[in-house]
Amino acid sequence: MAVVDPRNAGIRATGLTKSYGSVRAVRGIDLEIAPGETVALLGPNGAGKTTTIEMLLGLTHPDAGTVAVFGASAESAVRSGWVGGMLQTGSPPDHLRVRELVSLMASYYPHPRRVEDVLRIIGVSDLAERWTTKLSGGQAQRVRFATALVANPDLLVLDEPTAGVDVEGRHEFWEVMRGVAAEGKTIVFATHYLEEADAFADRIVLIARGSIVADGSVTEIKAKAGSRTVRATLPGVDLASLAALPGVVGAERHGDAVVLSCTDADAALACLFAKFPEVRHVEASGGSLEEAFLELTAEEDSTRPAEGDKS
Amino acid sequence: MIQLLAFGRFEVVRLLRSWKFLLITVGFPVVFYMLFLDDRSAGKVIAGTVPWRMYLMVSMCSFGALVASLTAAGARLSTERASGWARQLRITPIPAWSYVATKIAASMLVILPVIVLVEIVGAAFGGVELPFSRWVELAALLWVTSLPFAVLGVFIGFLVNAETAFPVVTALMFVLGYFGGLFTPVANMPGALRTAARILPSYHHAGLGLALLDGHSLGVEHWLVLAGYVAALGFGVVVKHRIEEARGIA
Numbered sequence: 004m005a006v007v008d009p010r011n012a013g014i015r016a017t018g019l020t021k022s023y024g025s026v027r028a029v030r031g032i033d034l035e036i037a038p039g040e041t042v043a044l045l046g047p048n049g050a051g052k053t054t055t056i057e058m059l060l061g062l063t064h065p066d067a068g069t070v071a072v073f074g075a076s077a078e079s080a081v082r083s084g085w086v087g088g089m090l091q092t093g094s095p096p097d098h099l100r101v102r103e104l105v106s107l108m109a110s111y112y113p114h115p116r117r118v119e120d121v122l123r124i125i126g127v128s129d130l131a132e133r134w135t136t137k138l139s140g141g142q143a144q145r146v147r148f149a150t151a152l153v154a155n156p157d158l159l160v161l162d163e164p165t166a167g168v169d170v171e172g173r174h175e176f177w178e179v180m181r182g183v184a185a186e187g188k189t190i191v192f193a194t195h196y197l198e199e200a201d202a203f204a205d206r207i208v209l210i211a212r213g214s215i216v217a218d219g220s221v222t223e224i225k226a227k228a229g230s231r232t233v234r235a236t237l238p239g240v241d242l243a244s245l246a247a248l249p250g251v252v253g254a255e256r257h258g259d260a261v262v263l264s265c266t267d268a269d270a271a272l273a274c275l276f277a278k279f280p281e282v283r284h285v286e287a288s289g290g291s292l293e294e295a296f297l298e299l300t301a302e303e304d305s306t307r308p309a310e311g312d313k314s
Numbered sequence: 315m316i317q318l319l320a321f322g323r324f325e326v327v328r329l330l331r332s333w334k335f336l337l338i339t340v341g342f343p344v345v346f347y348m349l350f351l352d353d354r355s356a357g358k359v360i361a362g363t364v365p366w367r368m369y370l371m372v373s374m375c376s377f378g379a380l381v382a383s384l385t386a387a388g389a390r391l392s393t394e395r396a397s398g399w400a401r402q403l404r405i406t407p408i409p410a411w412s413y414v415a416t417k418i419a420a421s422m423l424v425i426l427p428v429i430v431l432v433e434i435v436g437a438a439f440g441g442v443e444l445p446f447s448r449w450v451e452l453a454a455l456l457w458v459t460s461l462p463f464a465v466l467g468v469f470i471g472f473l474v475n476a477e478t479a480f481p482v483v484t485a486l487m488f489v490l491g492y493f494g495g496l497f498t499p500v501a502n503m504p505g506a507l508r509t510a511a512r513i514l515p516s517y518h519h520a521g522l523g524l525a526l527l528d529g530h531s532l533g534v535e536h537w538l539v540l541a542g543y544v545a546a547l548g549f550g551v552v553v554k555h556r557i558e559e560a561r562g563i564a
Contacts, residue, residue: 060405081405088405093398098331103324110320111406154406 013037013189014059014158018068020213021054028054029065030213036191038073038157041184043204044193047300051213052193053091056162059191060088072158080158084112087156089147091163095135101146102131108150121153124179140167148176152183159183161192165199177203197296211300225295231268235275236284237261248274260284318412325416326423329386339385340428343378344435350374350497351440364528371436372456372523373496376516378428379460380490383467384483386424387417391471392479395558414468414551421464422457429456444527455532456523462515462543469547472554490516515543 014036021029029051036042044052057063058070061077072080080086095104105122109115122128127145130138138146144167151159165173180203184190194200200207201221209217209224217224225231237245238259245254250267265271268287275282330336350370394400403413430453436442437449444452466486474482491497493507494516500508511517518536525532 062401062404082407082409084407086405090398090402090405093402095402096328096394096397096399098328099324103327107320107324108406111317111408113407150402 012071012074013040014073014191015071016055016059016068017070019055019058019065019070020067021051021058021063021065027213029058032068032210032213032215034208034215034218036189038189039184039187041180041190041203041205042192043200043207044191044210045195045197045200045207045296046193046210047195050210050300052195052210053162054213055210056088056160056191056193060086060160084114084154085156086158086160087112087151087154088160089151089162089164091166093147094143095146095150097134097136099135100131101127101133101135101138101149104135104146105149105153109153112154112156114155116153116155118153121149124182125149125152126175141169141172144168145172145176148179152179156188158189158191161190163193163195165194165196173199209296209299216299217295224299226266231265231287233263233265233268233271233275233285233287235261235263235282235286237279237282240279244278245275248278250274317408318416321408321412322416322419325420329420329424335385335390336424339382339424340378340431343374343381343428344431346377347371347374347432347435348439364524367436367441368527369499369524371432371440371442372452372527373520374436375429375432375452375456375523376494376520377487377491377496378432379425379456379519380463380496380516381487382424382428383421383460383463384470384487385467386421387464387467388470388474388483389479391417391468392474393476395471396476410555414555417468417471418461418464421467422460425460425464426453426457429453429460448527452523452526455526456519459519459522459540462540462547463519465544465547465551466515469551469554472551472558490514493517494520496520513539515540 014034016032016034019029019032019034020027032051032055034055044055046052054063058065059072059077061070061081070077073085075083075085077086099107102118102122106118109118109121119128122131125145125148127142127149130142130146133142135143135146144165148164151161165176168176177199180190192204204221206218206220207224208215233251236259240261242254242256242261245251245261245263248263248271250265250270251263252266253264255262263271263275272285272287275285347370400413404410433449433453437444470482470486471479493510494500494514495503495511496516500511500517503511512535518539522532522536522540525536
């Protein structure tokens with residue numbers, strides 16, 4: 004699909020804040036997303052993912068800061084049909100059949116996909132004549148996905164799209180999304196499933212307590228959290244001297260084994276062999292994204308400015 | 315425009331499919347009218363020139379339009395807002411006002427058969443005799459002037475939630491019905507209530523219909539008050555809609 008000039012601008016959010024009463028849901032988010040990027044907003048519940056998404060969609064007005072979507076305001080990007088979304092809440096209206104609901108959504112957009120194609124791709128062709136109120140949780144979620152997909156927008160914003168979907172359904176969902184991403188569409192999705200962000204996103208924006216705590220590729224995030232791990236058998240060694248090795252940020256003992264958390268595993272290994280020649284059974288592993296996630300989101304910070312500006 | 319038509323078409327389809335709702339909405343005023351029909355009072359004349367049977371039929375048209383508006387929009391809208399559908403529409407290219415406009419239009423659509431049905435009962439059982447053109451004029455007049463009721467219904471739909479919808483709608487039906495003089499002629503009420511009736515849209519709606527049948531001119535006061543209600547309630551709907559949008563509810 005031809006990409007017109009203003010859409011090359013991608014998405015730019017600057018200094019977003021939003022409070023609900025005394026709850027500061029979003030405390031200064033800066034985010035720049037290039038066209039065609041697939042970005043995961045990852046964070047624990049209550050981190051501010053949904054509020055951020057609502058501001059990108061123009062559903063919620065930020066208290067401060069601005070959102071530009073393809074060079075326009077979020078609201079006018081939505082009005083122009085450039086943006087499609089899938090919200091976390093909301094059930095379809097009653098007295099409509101699945102096919103009718105999807106057709107209705109298709110009729111709102113300038114370049115919709117074919118309704119039949121979408122129903123088939125999402126695997127709900129057999130539900131086409133079903134009343135929208137007579138669907139199971141997983142089926143309803145698929146239909147909701149169908150309404151977002153049929154819009155065929157340049158930017159697809161999904162708030163926890165696979166919540167309540169079984170493993171198989173989740174697989175199928177991301178399979179479809181890969182196709183959408185391959186068409187060059189920009190995709191932003193919120194999730195608290197690490198493996199989804201890991202497997203599907205080009206880039207992860209880690210949000211905690213309303214701020215961006217990390218922003219980068221999966222490997223960058225893992226490295227940033229200092230969660231490369233070195234395990235070794237090293238009986239009777241002083242933990243403090245291990246922790247003092249270059250590149251090591253933490254040391255633990257499990258019986259005869261020690262576990263080192265490293266920011267620079269290469270430097271740590273070199274010094275480990277030099278200082279403790281008796282060391283055996285050395286293995287180094289990349290820390291899991293989960294460890295990085297826990298470490299980065301657990302940091303005590305309430306006033307630190309966001310680090311999300313990818314310049 | 316095509317988008318709006320598609321949206322409106324689906325609204326109508328949904329409305330027609332909720333036939334139980336329609337049956338009750340359209341049937342209730344008719345049954346109510348039948349209960350009021352009483353041979354003993356048939357010959358009565360109220361407030362000088364208006365025969366009782368004409369008063370009763372016009373009143374029941376007004377009451378029916380009121381009931382249809384409050385239930386069609388009021389109760390259903392509050393449920394729909396709770397479901398989050400209104401919110402999902404906000405992330406589509408459909409302009410925000412079209413949601414409200416479609417709801418008002420759908421109410422107007424339900425009101426028309428109510429008025430026609432009450433007229434048919436009036437002609438068949440109510441002892442009202444009119445030339446055909448007068449029936450059509452009356453239906454058209456009462457239908458068009460039902461707009462304040464339709465806007466009221468949407469406004470109430472924005473004010474109440476699923477829990478408060480029923481009591482609020484019921485209370486409004488009877489307050490506007492009784493104090494607007496739809497069950498007992500305002501002329502038979504004590505002075506204070508007679509004054510109170512003049513600020514209610516129900517009184518002026520029925521007043522227009524009675525003036526038409528009575529051969530009087532359609533008083534300016536009736537039109538002004540009804541137009542005032544459309545403006546005020548319409549403003550209320552817009553304000554309420556904006557507030558909910560800003561809060562991220564709608």
